[in-house]
């Protein structure tokens with residue numbers, strides 16, 4: 001029986017779960033949750049936390065399933081605490097006008113992090129060693145959007161980071177999840 005993922009692919013947390021399931025070759029289906037109408041806050045919704053995604057595998061219910069699937073236990077691998085999202089350059093969900101000052105400050109912080117990545121990726125193919133892992137996968141949903149902004153050169157100007165991104169963004173699971181669910 002297919003694992004049911006209740007969520008929306010535009011949520012990076014949901015997308016990470018979909019990527020994990022796809023990489024694992026597991027059978028799954030995405031059941032859209034209408035956040036706009038507050039469907040995730042109803043008593044009938046699976047997660048008492050009222051967040052997406054929630055996972056349903058037969059009798060087994062997983063809430064905050066990213067933590068279970070990626071084994072991170074709330075720790076974001078190799079991405080400093082509180083900084084797992086690149087700057088909010090454009091928010092298509094809410095049509096918020098970009099704040100250039102905030103963007104510049106955040107780009108500086110991101111540059112510092114990416115310099116560490118560049119160094120790391122000059123020594124190993126992936127962030128946590130020679131094989132693709134959750135440390136890499138975690139970045140995909142956010143970087144997919146980031147790469148469509150005018151700041152994408154933060155990635156492409158760093159040769160090792162750029163090669164890493166080309167690699168992880170062209171994985172079959174990434175392409176499939178992005179095209180099928182994130183409509184990219």
Ligand SMILES: N[C@@H](CCC(=O)N[C@@H](CS)C(=O)NCC(=O)O)C(=O)O
Pocket residue numbers: 011012013014035040050051052053063064065066067
């Ligand atoms: N720790 C949770 C976080 C999930 C989360 O924050 N989901 C957001 C969407 S990206 C959400 O459901 N937001 C709806 C709300 O806060 O009402 C996980 O890893 O799954």
